[in-house]
Amino acid sequence: MIFNLLALLITQIQDIKFDDYFVDKTMRVDMYITGNHIEEVITLDEIIVEDIWAGSKTNLIDYTGYGCEQVRIYHTKSSRMIYSRGFCTLFGEWQTTDEAKVMKRTFHNTVRFPYPKDEVELVIGVGQKKLFSMKIDPLKVRAKKLNPSRHENIKLHYSGECSKNLDIIILPEGYTKTEEKKMIKDAERYTGILLSSEPYSYFKNKINIWLVKLFSNESGVSEPRKGIYKDTALNLTFNTFEIERYLTAPDNKRVRNAAAHTCYDTILIMVNTNRYGGAGIFNQWAIFPSDNEYDDYVFLHELGHSFAGLADEYYTSKVAYSDFYPKGLEPWEPNITAYLKRDEIKWGNLIKKGIPIPTPEKEEYKNQVGLFEGAGYAAKDLYRPMMDCKMFSKGSSPFCVVCKASIEKMIKFYSE
Numbered sequence: 001m002i003f004n005l006l007a008l009l010i011t012q013i014q015d016i017k018f019d020d021y022f023v024d025k026t027m028r029v030d031m032y033i034t035g036n037h038i039e040e041v042i043t044l045d046e047i048i049v050e051d052i053w054a055g056s057k058t059n060l061i062d063y064t065g066y067g068c069e070q071v072r073i074y075h076t077k078s079s080r081m082i083y084s085r086g087f088c089t090l091f092g093e094w095q096t097t098d099e100a101k102v103m104k105r106t107f108h109n110t111v112r113f114p115y116p117k118d119e120v121e122l123v124i125g126v127g128q129k130k131l132f133s134m135k136i137d138p139l140k141v142r143a144k145k146l147n148p149s150r151h152e153n154i155k156l157h158y159s160g161e162c163s164k165n166l167d168i169i170i171l172p173e174g175y176t177k178t179e180e181k182k183m184i185k186d187a188e189r190y191t192g193i194l195l196s197s198e199p200y201s202y203f204k205n206k207i208n209i210w211l212v213k214l215f216s217n218e219s220g221v222s223e224p225r226k227g228i229y230k231d232t233a234l235n236l237t238f239n240t241f242e243i244e245r246y247l248t249a250p251d252n253k254r255v256r257n258a259a260a261h262t263c264y265d266t267i268l269i270m271v272n273t274n275r276y277g278g279a280g281i282f283n284q285w286a287i288f289p290s291d292n293e294y295d296d297y298v299f300l301h302e303l304g305h306s307f308a309g310l311a312d313e314y315y316t317s318k319v320a321y322s323d324f325y326p327k328g329l330e331p332w333e334p335n336i337t338a339y340l341k342r343d344e345i346k347w348g349n350l351i352k353k354g355i356p357i358p359t360p361e362k363e364e365y366k367n368q369v370g371l372f373e374g375a376g377y378a379a380k381d382l383y384r385p386m387m388d389c390k391m392f393s394k395g396s397s398p399f400c401v402v403c404k405a406s407i408e409k410m411i412k413f414y415s416e
């Protein structure tokens with residue numbers, strides 16, 4: 001029965017023909033999210049039309065199950081879901097801080113989908129719970145068109161048509177006009193790191209990488225705790241949520257406007273600094289420093305969060321989140337679990353017979369897939385797939401087998 005339902009679902013997913021429902025542009029819906037640790041209210045900011053649809057025209061329904069929330073588009077006439085995508089938000093991260101228990105705050109957010117031909121209903125939800133919905137008739141809505149881009153873009157690596165390849169956009173932050181050469185050199189270096197790292201290296205010919213030449217008035221990035229405030233293109237800042245190394249982009253509109261004229265499925269923000277720090281939020285952005293001794297690690301690690309929905313597997317470092325993963329709830333991320341039974345563990349089919357569950361941290365299990373205790377900021381009751389992984393330790397370790405598989409899944413999702 002379950003098999004039949006699954007087969008039916010897959011047939012329905014494949015059955016949605018892009019040209020029946022969409023035109024080759026992007027509808028971008030900007031919104032505000034307000035709330036506290038338990039409450040979330042979403043309100044509309046504005047609807048914007050972008051010239052290109054860079055996402056897949058085949059994979060319109062998100063089959064990965066990744067993400068804290070989901071945007072779903074329903075075709076009004078047929079009541080059919082014609083697009084969906086999972087994502088997380090900076091608001092969602094803030095909700096887990098102590099500050100969210102004593103006050104309300106507002107964050108800006110964006111969802112994007114192919115531009116519909118007919119009236120649709122946009123729904124944002126968590127599971128069956130609806131957080132926001134609105135009807136959008138493309139013939140009546142006055143979608144705002146952005147001014148033509150003032151920023152040139154460069155193809156750092158090109159494999160072909162946007163909708164048939166994974167499009168990665170690099171937005172530089174804190175580079176002045178006089179640092180243009182460094183900006184291009186840094187972006188080329190990261191392109192090299194990405195294309196030579198597994199599993200991205202296997203899919204080189206399915207990836208496009210773009211750089212938008214975005215200049216800042218001042219060099220570097222803001223660091224409020226040190227009294228450093230910089231006039232930069234994207235308004236990025238260290239010390240988000242009072243975490244020293246947490247470098248984020250709260251000014252979402254600036255980021256989205258800077259990216260709007262280039263094909264993109266996933267955003268990288270390369271920050272001209274030698275300070276250690278960064279961030280990665282699923283389907284938002286990955287942020288990394290240009291010149292830190294760990295910069296290639298931070299880059300790939302944060303991209304693991306933002307692109308492939310990977311969780312942090314480490315549990316020793318101090319973070320300001322309280323109960324990031326509530327007890328008793330299975331996290332959605334593919335590389336951590338609260339389950340102890342082989343058939344419930346997401347990667348259970350990869351655990352060889354004879355490997356004990358949970359798996360002790362012994363030399364003999366070093367290269368084996370198992371169930372290792374300690375993950376997602378918790379030393380107890382949360383488990384990771386292998387002893388080491390780029391989502392676990394700082395340095396040159398590769399991604400574990402499970403993380404690699406998730407990255408591959410996402411590359412295929414965008415490039416089919």
Ligand SMILES: [Zn+2]
Nearest residue numbers: 389391400403
């Ligand atoms: Zn891993």
